[in-house]
Amino acid sequence: MDKIKMTTPLVEMDGDEMTRILWKMIKDELLLPYIDLKTEYYDLGLEHRNETNDQVTVDSALATKKYKVAVKCATITPNAARMDEYDLKEMWKSPNGTIRAILDGTVFRAPIVVKGIEPCVKYWKKPITIARHAYGDVYKGSEMKIPGAGKVELVYTAEDGTQTKELVHEFDGPGIVQGMHNLNKSIASFARSCFSYALDTKQDLWFATKDTISKKYDHTFKDIFQEIYDAEFDEKFKEAGIEYFYTLIDDAVARVMKSGGGYIWACKNYDGDVMSDMVSSAFGSLAMMTSVLVSPEGYYEYEAAHGTVQRHYYKHLNGEETSTNSVATIFAWTGALRKRGELDGNQELMDFAGRLEKATIDTIEAGEMTKDLALITTIENPTVLNSEAFIRAVAKRL
Ligand code: NAP
Ligand code: MG
Numbered sequence: 001m002d003k004i005k006m007t008t009p010l011v012e013m014d015g016d017e018m019t020r021i022l023w024k025m026i027k028d029e030l031l032l033p034y035i036d037l038k039t040e041y042y043d044l045g046l047e048h049r050n051e052t053n054d055q056v057t058v059d060s061a062l063a064t065k066k067y068k069v070a071v072k073c074a075t076i077t078p079n080a081a082r083m084d085e086y087d088l089k090e091m092w093k094s095p096n097g098t099i100r101a102i103l104d105g106t107v108f109r110a111p112i113v114v115k116g117i118e119p120c121v122k123y124w125k126k127p128i129t130i131a132r133h134a135y136g137d138v139y140k141g142s143e144m145k146i147p148g149a150g151k152v153e154l155v156y157t158a159e160d161g162t163q164t165k166e167l168v169h170e171f172d173g174p175g176i177v178q179g180m181h182n183l184n185k186s187i188a189s190f191a192r193s194c195f196s197y198a199l200d201t202k203q204d205l206w207f208a209t210k211d212t213i214s215k216k217y218d219h220t221f222k223d224i225f226q227e228i229y230d231a232e233f234d235e236k237f238k239e240a241g242i243e244y245f246y247t248l249i250d251d252a253v254a255r256v257m258k259s260g261g262g263y264i265w266a267c268k269n270y271d272g273d274v275m276s277d278m279v280s281s282a283f284g285s286l287a288m289m290t291s292v293l294v295s296p297e298g299y300y301e302y303e304a305a306h307g308t309v310q311r312h313y314y315k316h317l318n319g320e321e322t323s324t325n326s327v328a329t330i331f332a333w334t335g336a337l338r339k340r341g342e343l344d345g346n347q348e349l350m351d352f353a354g355r356l357e358k359a360t361i362d363t364i365e366a367g368e369m370t371k372d373l374a375l376i377t378t379i380e381n382p383t384v385l386n387s388e389a390f391i392r393a394v395a396k397r398l
Helices: 017-031 046-051 055-067 080-085 095-103 184-201 217-240 249-258 269-283 310-317 327-344 347-365 387-397
Strands: 010-014 039-043 069-072 106-111 128-132 142-146 150-157 163-171 175-179 204-209 244-248 263-267 289-294 300-304
Touching: 010 055, 010 327, 017 310, 017 327, 017 387, 039 055, 046 055, 055 069, 055 095, 069 327, 095 289, 106 184, 106 269, 128 184, 128 269, 142 150, 163 175, 184 204, 184 217, 184 263, 184 289, 204 217, 204 249, 217 244, 244 249, 249 269, 263 269, 289 327, 300 327, 327 347, 347 387
Parallel strands: 010 039, 010 069, 069 300, 128 263, 204 244, 204 263
Antiparallel strands: 106 128, 106 289, 142 175, 150 163, 289 300
């Protein structure tokens, strides 16, 4: 059998710990036998990030701008314990943060839905994809404790020195105050990423804020989304048969719970932080959650939503058997291969991505799964496989 040819490389970002082990197994068992895989390889493993003073992370993001599609393995974000463990020169920043800053993208997280792993919310039949605005608001806020009576104002000083003031509150005793901001440019990028991704995946887009209360702050989000939609996306959405739907955040939350899924829910920074944890836990498992960073220019970086599964890695190093779920990492690869195929007009590559996803889902639905899923499945007497055996079982079906 001839291997599937690729015309343009993918950017491959290798990572750390247990997911690095899975990464190699996936390539060896599921990809290399079928595809003449072309990648530009960047080793984002912590040791190599440390050796290159994290330049490798920057280089991998720049390569993503060049080739437009990347696939990333989970990576360690260093903390104090990792400083000692890896004898680091510095506490390097989160690679995801660095990449996101360079690509100016929005992260879309979606569950992989299979029969036998049922969402807690019985109405949810299709995935709900959460898009979180990753800039500003309370995450870049400044705060003060107000010790006693006095006046708090917002003061804007323009470049020419003119000032505009707005009273926050006339305090008659101790209290607290918070100032936060966002940028029209960042909101516009977020909106474009959301509209583009909705078109790309042919799903409706929901967006919600509290614009009835926050008549300037949240209302600006609503207005920017609407302006960009009207000017750039209205016709394309109609052609694709999808809808852009704006509502109040409390209405959105209520509707989400009673919906059947199958749409993208764009959230402001805080809403996305909170709601993505609710949606992902209700769908069953972090190991079944994919993540894609989409830039407003149309660059895509695919990955699993979970981390490096450190605890399993230490077992692996001790020579113990692990049963680590590779599904989200497999789907990171299929997402990237499908997108590569789409951009290059390579139907064979797109079809392969579909077959690999189907083989993975069929394996679980046939009752063969890793331990994390076996604990929550409604399938009776599932077969619990170790990390490698699960990938082999997928390979057999493929
Ligand atoms: P984690 O790697 O997501 O794992 C947390 C726990 O969730 C695991 O111990 C395991 O539970 C379960 N789990 C997660 N993924 C699983 C899978 N594929 N199969 C089976 N079980 C799975 O989070 P963490 O332990 O908090 O973080 C470890 C490292 O990952 C940290 O250094 C962190 O910086 C990094 N991280 C990276 C990313 C990224 O690159 N995108 C994201 C998050 C975290 P049991 O142990 O109970 O089996
Ligand atoms: Mg959170």
